[in-house]
Amino acid sequence: MVKIDLLLSGLTACVALIGYLPLQAYLDPFARFFFPAALALAAFLQVRGRALPPRVLTPASILLFAYLASGFSLSRLVPVTADLLVVFLGVRLLGERTGRNYLQAFALALFCLSASSLYEISALFLAYLFSLLLLLAVALVLLTFHADDPASVLSRKEAKRVLGVAALIPVASLPLLLLFFFFLPRTQFPIWNFMNPPVGKKTGFSDTVQPGTAPAVAEVKGVVLRAVTPRVPEQRLYWRAVVLNAFKGEAWVREPVPQDAPARVRGEVVLQEIYPERSDNPYLPALNVTRSITGLRNEPASDGVFQARRPLDQKVRYLADSALADTVTVPRIDREFYLRLPAHISERIRSQGRDVAQSGRSAVDKMRTLEAFFRGQRITYANTGLPVGGDPLDSFLFEKKRGNCEYFASCYAILLRLAGVPSRLVGGYRGGTYNAMGGYYLVTEDMAHVWVEAYLDGVGWRTVDPSAWALGTVRSTQARGVAMYLDMVGFYWDKAVVTYDLDKQMALVRNAGSKARNLRLPPWLGRGMLLALAALAPLLLWVFWRRRRPPTVEARLLRRMLRLLAKRYPGEISGNEGLFELSARLHDRHLARFVAVYGSAVYRDRPLSRAEAAELEEIVREASQDRP
Amino acid sequence: MQRLAKVDEMNAVLEELSSQHLKGKVRALRLSLMALLTGGHILLEDIPGLGKTTMALAFASALGLSFGRVQCTSDLLPSDITGLSVFDRTEGRFNFIRGPIFNNIVLIDEINRAMPKTQSALLEAMEERRVTVEGVTYQLPEPFLVLATQNPVEQVGTYPLPESQMDRFLIRTGIGYPPEEIEKGILRQGSIRDEILQIPALVRIDDLVTAIRTVKSEVYVGEKVTDYVYAIIKATRNHPLIQAGLSTRGGIGMVDAAKAAAYLHGRDFVAPEDVRDVVHAVCPHRLIFRPEHEGVDKEHVLNAILKEIPLPLT
Numbered sequence: 001m002v003k004i005d006l007l008l009s010g011l012t013a014c015v016a017l018i019g020y021l022p023l024q025a026y027l028d029p030f031a032r033f034f035f036p037a038a039l040a041l042a043a044f045l046q047v048r049g050r051a052l053p054p055r056v057l058t059p060a061s062i063l064l065f066a067y068l069a070s071g072f073s074l075s076r077l078v079p080v081t082a083d084l085l086v087v088f089l090g091v092r093l094l095g096e097r098t099g100r101n102y103l104q105a106f107a108l109a110l111f112c113l114s115a116s117s118l119y120e121i122s123a124l125f126l127a128y129l130f131s132l133l134l135l136l137a138v139a140l141v142l143l144t145f146h147a148d149d150p151a152s153v154l155s156r157k158e159a160k161r162v163l164g165v166a167a168l169i170p171v172a173s174l175p176l177l178l179l180f181f182f183f184l185p186r187t188q189f190p191i192w193n194f195m196n197p198p199v200g201k202k203t204g205f206s207d208t209v210q211p212g213t214a215p216a217v218a219e220v221k222g223v224v225l226r227a228v229t230p231r232v233p234e235q236r237l238y239w240r241a242v243v244l245n246a247f248k249g250e251a252w253v254r255e256p257v258p259q260d261a262p263a264r265v266r267g268e269v270v271l272q273e274i275y276p277e278r279s280d281n282p283y284l285p286a287l288n289v290t291r292s293i294t295g296l297r298n299e300p301a302s303d304g305v306f307q308a309r310r311p312l313d314q315k316v317r318y319l320a321d322s323a324l325a326d327t328v329t330v331p332r333i334d335r336e337f338y339l340r341l342p343a344h345i346s347e348r349i350r351s352q353g354r355d356v357a358q359s360g361r362s363a364v365d366k367m368r369t370l371e372a373f374f375r376g377q378r379i380t381y382a383n384t385g386l387p388v389g390g391d392p393l394d395s396f397l398f399e400k401k402r403g404n405c406e407y408f409a410s411c412y413a414i415l416l417r418l419a420g421v422p423s424r425l426v427g428g429y430r431g432g433t434y435n436a437m438g439g440y441y442l443v444t445e446d447m448a449h450v451w452v453e454a455y456l457d458g459v460g461w462r463t464v465d466p467s468a469w470a471l472g473t474v475r476s477t478q479a480r481g482v483a484m485y486l487d488m489v490g491f492y493w494d495k496a497v498v499t500y501d502l503d504k505q506m507a508l509v510r511n512a513g514s515k516a517r518n519l520r521l522p523p524w525l526g527r528g529m530l531l532a533l534a535a536l537a538p539l540l541l542w543v544f545w546r547r548r549r550p551p552t553v554e555a556r557l558l559r560r561m562l563r564l565l566a567k568r569y570p571g572e573i574s575g576n577e578g579l580f581e582l583s584a585r586l587h588d589r590h591l592a593r594f595v596a597v598y599g600s601a602v603y604r605d606r607p608l609s610r611a612e613a614a615e616l617e618e619i620v621r622e623a624s625q626d627r628p
Numbered sequence: 629m630q631r632l633a634k635v636d637e638m639n640a641v642l643e644e645l646s647s648q649h650l651k652g653k654v655r656a657l658r659l660s661l662m663a664l665l666t667g668g669h670i671l672l673e674d675i676p677g678l679g680k681t682t683m684a685l686a687f688a689s690a691l692g693l694s695f696g697r698v699q700c701t702s703d704l705l706p707s708d709i710t711g712l713s714v715f716d717r718t719e720g721r722f723n724f725i726r727g728p729i730f731n732n733i734v735l736i737d738e739i740n741r742a743m744p745k746t747q748s749a750l751l752e753a754m755e756e757r758r759v760t761v762e763g764v765t766y767q768l769p770e771p772f773l774v775l776a777t778q779n780p781v782e783q784v785g786t787y788p789l790p791e792s793q794m795d796r797f798l799i800r801t802g803i804g805y806p807p808e809e810i811e812k813g814i815l816r817q818g819s820i821r822d823e824i825l826q827i828p829a830l831v832r833i834d835d836l837v838t839a840i841r842t843v844k845s846e847v848y849v850g851e852k853v854t855d856y857v858y859a860i861i862k863a864t865r866n867h868p869l870i871q872a873g874l875s876t877r878g879g880i881g882m883v884d885a886a887k888a889a890a891y892l893h894g895r896d897f898v899a900p901e902d903v904r905d906v907v908h909a910v911c912p913h914r915l916i917f918r919p920e921h922e923g924v925d926k927e928h929v930l931n932a933i934l935k936e937i938p939l940p941l942t
Contacts, residue, residue: 555942578901578939580893602942603897605850 002159004145004152011139018132019109022116031083038090051096082115099147133170141166205448210251211406212392216384222445228273236324238288239429243303247342257301258334265289267325275317282307286320295319329460338422346394353418363421363456374469381470405467409450412466422455438488557616590623634839635894641830652806659799662888665843668798669774678803680777688733692829696731700742706749710759736776740786751796798881800913847887848897852940856900863933872916882910900939
């Protein structure tokens with residue numbers, strides 16, 4: 001007979017000990033001695049069948065808390081917490097043995113064990129953790145019995161069953177855990193995202209630029225990417241995605257890049273870990289000027305544009321290596337390619353271009369003239385009331401004098417080309433909201449931007465942002481309030497769960513493997529345990545075998561025969577049937593022979609003779625070979 | 629294992645009777661034969677008209693035994709069973725006229741209608757296997773079997789056998805309705821009472837006596853079986869619903885019946901399943917339940933007890 005109450009108390013004591021032992025070395029002397037004393041007292045109370053009432057324990061807990069918390073300071077955060085946990089665990093053991101108290105003790109023990117990992121993590125921690133999980137599972141199952149009737153009593157057999165099944169739970173869940181580790185499907189959205197489903201994204205960014213197609217541009221706040229990177233000076237926040245180098249009618253488009261000489265970029269190197277949102281275009285934005293992108297299969301072009309091999313239709317991540325520079329050094333370019341003009345240019349623009357061409361010798365001079373011209377026009381940066389109609393660029397420069405980056409960049413680049421300076425448009429994003437908590441930039445669709453690169457002979461491509469010459473526009477760049485937190489939580493979901501791929505898992509496993517190799521057991525433990533195991537294992541095996549093995553020849557033979565029959569006639573052998581009955585019912589000739597020999601010895605109170613035993617062996621053997 | 633004497637003949641009788649003449653009464657026939665082989669007696673408890681008498685008659689004639697019958701009424705006197713001395717005027721002395729009990733097989737019909745005095749006289753004869761009339765003791769024939777019947781439904785004008793006397797019967801059993809097909813066959817055929825009288829003897833009395841002796845002395849009862857029997861007895865004695873469990877006589881009865889069962893199976897030793905085989909015939913009528921649990925089905929209780937005790941296999 002096994003008393004549930006007693007069993008549960010014993011298990012709880014073990015659980016509490018597992019919580020206490022790993023912490024023990026780091027505790028304040030008071031907590032270190034309080035716990036064993038409490039455990040001993042609890043054992044004493046259990047034997048006496050008593051417990052300390054809440055009216056004693058609650059004030060005691062408050063006093064203990066006050067005493068321990070008095071030593072609290074920011075520098076002693078962990079030690080005080082550990083002391084408190086252990087002391088409360090001890091107090092909990094003294095209380096009445098109710099389900100609630102047991103559960104609290106379990107939770108406290110778990111906290112204690114996790115607290116110990118703050119001090120030291122060794123192989124022993126794993127051993128503690130696994131034994132704690134095992135014991136907790138068993139204890140929780142027993143707790144359900146206890147909740148039903150605290151005085152319930154199980155027979156030895158039942159208790160064995162219950163404990164066996166309960167122990168099976170954590171044991172069976174281990175392989176499942178491993179399985180899920182590899183195969184658990186990950187949702188593409190944070191779980192809490194169902195409340196505001198992502199709106200259909202309107203492209204703020206596109207790989208063609210044709211100003212004047214629409215009178216207004218909608219500001220879309222959709223997220224484009226998040227980039228984990230240290231803070232970058234505000235004026236350097238250009239995210240390069242695409243370079244538009246040719247015309248198709250009036251529109252800037254991207255044509256295959258001529259075989260320029262290889263580009264070199266000098267500047268402060270910034271590494272970014274970028275998590276783009278899904279999008280239709282394959283361009284991989286990164287800080288200007290991008291040097292390389294890894295972590296995702298991509299197609300680099302010599303003008304610093306990187307295209308993913310497959311569309312970004314699921315969440316991915318890549319690493320970008322950028323140099324914050326104004327100039328991309330390229331010794332030679334295909335000048336003619338970068339001087340082509342659109343089909344139609346208004347007369348006013350042409351003449352302006354001629355003026356610029358005549359304003360100076362060098363490209364730098366021409367650019368200075370152009371900048372002065374732009375500033376002199378006093379153009380407003382706007383997303384609404386944009387010039388449209390037959391010649392939007394002409395209207396932008398000379399009549400309406402308002403427009404967005406597309407107008408600025410497009411006009412500037414065309415004027416440069418008219419003036420004989422090779423130029424191209426760079427599309428991407430300007431700015432970014434820095435999330436100081438998460439340490440990343442959030443780039444949204446409304447930050448889409450186009451700027452210009454002009455080629456200076458002997459130097460290379462120089463970045464120019466003509467939009468900067470507009471009558472000021474200001475953007476806030478600091479995320480604030482709840483939005484920041486929400487975005488950060490969502491971002492971490494992406495980072496930790498969604499883009500957590502098999503590579504990382506394998507890396508983790510390898511990492512854990514190499515760590516495990518380096519784990520050191522305390523020296524006395526390793527040697528001693530090995531020796532003890534080596535000595536004990538055969539002994540245990542022998543005891544187990546002796547216990548499982550029926551004591552007599554007769555019983556062994558019978559067990560073999562019955563097992564054989566159970567295999568041959570599944571479900572027929574109930575175990576509560578006489579051998580002769582069974583033989584008559586099953587009409588099994590081997591069994592009939594067996595019971596005749598067996599019964600005439602066993603039921604006649606004499607041991608099997610050697611010959612009979614041999615005969616029975618033979619029958620069992622034949623029966624096992626005979627397949628009906 | 630050598631063949632036991634006369635087993636085949638006994639089984640042949642059972643086979644012949646149950647397949648030819650008394651279809652659907654295998655169990656009752658077997659139990660009757662077991663009672664005969666162990667020298668015990670059998671009480672058939674069932675409603676009238678299920679063929680108790682027919683069975684007794686057929687049984688007697690197939691075994692080649694003499695048959696006597698007593699129809700009990702409330703004014704039946706002991707001497708109507710045992711017989712009495714009658715004065716013979718020509719010879720000038722009393723002559724003892726033997727009653728129906730001086731037969732190998734005696735059918736006592738509706739034993740619970742006889743008055744207690746007569747019942748006791750009868751039970752004494754069953755136990756002692758002899759009758760003492762007017763100071764002279766007469767030995768009853770060998771083999772000797774009393775087949776008593778009792779109607780469990782009728783209550784008026786009956787003297788139910790007290791439990792102490794039920795104990796005298798080795799076996800109590802019902803006959804039960806025959807299976808559907810067999811009953812239809814019987815309906816088609818009509819009563820076979822006349823036919824039965826023509827059944828030739830299938831064995832000789834000597835064979836029967838040999839068989840009885842064999843059962844008594846050749847069939848071995850091992851320790852495991854006695855342990856098992858004792859476990860059953862003890863369980864009935866400790867059972868909360870039962871006031872008085874099995875007596876030692878009940879235990880002996882169980883062992884005897886088990887021996888007969890083992891004999892009929894052709895074994896010279898008793899296996900535990902033989903005991904379990906006969907428990908339902910031997911035990912229930914010996915159990916006395918507590919007054920508050922009178923209505924409980926004895927068979928159920930017994931089944932529960934048997935389920936608790938594992939058969940000793942090793």
